[in-house]
Amino acid sequence: MSPAPTTHVETVDFVMLYIVGISVILLLGITATMIYFVFKYHRKKGHQPVDIHGNFWLELIWIAVPTALVLSMFYFGYTGFRDLRDIPADAFKVKVEAMMWKFSFKYDNGKQTDTLYVPINTPIHLEMTSVDVNHAFFIPAFRIKEDIINNKVTDLYFKPEELGKYDVACAEYCGLKHSMMYTAVKVLPKQEFDAWYDAKSNESTSVITK
Ligand SMILES: [Cu+2]
Numbered sequence: 668m669s670p671a672p673t674t675h676v677e678t679v680d681f682v683m684l685y686i687v688g689i690s691v692i693l694l695l696g697i698t699a700t701m702i703y704f705v706f707k708y709h710r711k712k713g714h715q716p717v718d719i720h721g722n723f724w725l726e727l728i729w730i731a732v733p734t735a736l737v738l739s740m741f742y743f744g745y746t747g748f749r750d751l752r753d754i755p756a757d758a759f760k761v762k763v764e765a766m767m768w769k770f771s772f773k774y775d776n777g778k779q780t781d782t783l784y785v786p787i788n789t790p791i792h793l794e795m796t797s798v799d800v801n802h803a804f805f806i807p808a809f810r811i812k813e814d815i816i817n818n819k820v821t822d823l824y825f826k827p828e829e830l831g832k833y834d835v836a837c838a839e840y841c842g843l844k845h846s847m848m849y850t851a852v853k854v855l856p857k858q859e860f861d862a863w864y865d866a867k868s869n870e871s872t873s874v875i876t877k
Pocket of ligand 1: 838
């Protein structure tokens with residue numbers, strides 16, 4: 668497996684697999700028990716059913732085990748979420764403006780682009796707002812997504828660790844051309860990014876197209 672493009676990928680995928688894994692094991696276990704009971708306790712001639720009034724240990728187990736499982740899901744979900752929200756103060760800031768139906772990226776030095784360019788191995792902080800309706804910023808390969816709201820600033824954070832070009836999509840239905848509201852994030856080597864950042868032209872001459 669190739670290395671993940673950001674550290675968030677491992678965290679988010681782990682939580683996902685953990686929850687789905689537990690759910691699948693429980694589904695199979697409960698279904699198997701149910702089928703077994705249907706055969707074991709079906710009506711038989713000459714069999715007298717008896718009522719059972721409580722079983723302390725059984726009840727303790729079926730309260731304690733699901734509680735522990737759900738709390739562990741919460742724990743991994745919460746620590747993963749904290750990683751996504753813990754934005755380093757020295758992160759490289761890019762302002763994102765969403766509008767029907769495109770994204771615009773503004774850098775501190777005045778540069779403005781339609782494609783997001785970022786240097787590798789650098790924490791990136793996106794400060795996002797919308798000039799019209801609600802949108803959402805989604806980079807599937809990085810496992811990050813956040814709403815973009817009019818008159819409000821929302822944030823996203825990631826640290827790219829793999830060079831390349833990754834899809835960015837709007838993930839909130841925002842009108843007629845919502846389905847075409849796509850752009851890309853290009854992760855460049857540090858030197859190449861600096862050259863682009865300091866150059867007059869807005870477009871990168873990068874050969875990265877994958
Ligand atoms: Cu949109």
